[in-house]
Amino acid sequence: MTRWFDVASVDELSPGSCRVVDLDGMAVAVFHIGNKYYAIADVCPHDGGDLASGELVGEEIICPRHGARFSIRTGAVLAPPAYENLRTFPVRVAEDKVQIEAE
């Protein structure tokens, strides 16, 4: 059965903002970009950088440690030194809460 995990209220996650939550011991960064929400694992596969504190350029995040780039929309790695894609999570809004799927 699908389990949905509350991230924030819609009001708390304004456009351009990000919130990091602990999902069963895994850090997940949830972004509000344009009128959409995206959720990615908040751990750079290169060497564990905290992606949510990196620079956001459009729909891409730049790892603050060594500059790898990732698509927030798809999790795809776009520039080295990382070579693995990020895990992404389904996001929905239900009763004014932003939620991610926790499997």
Ligand code: FES
């Ligand atoms: S830890 Fe992210 S690029 Fe090195």
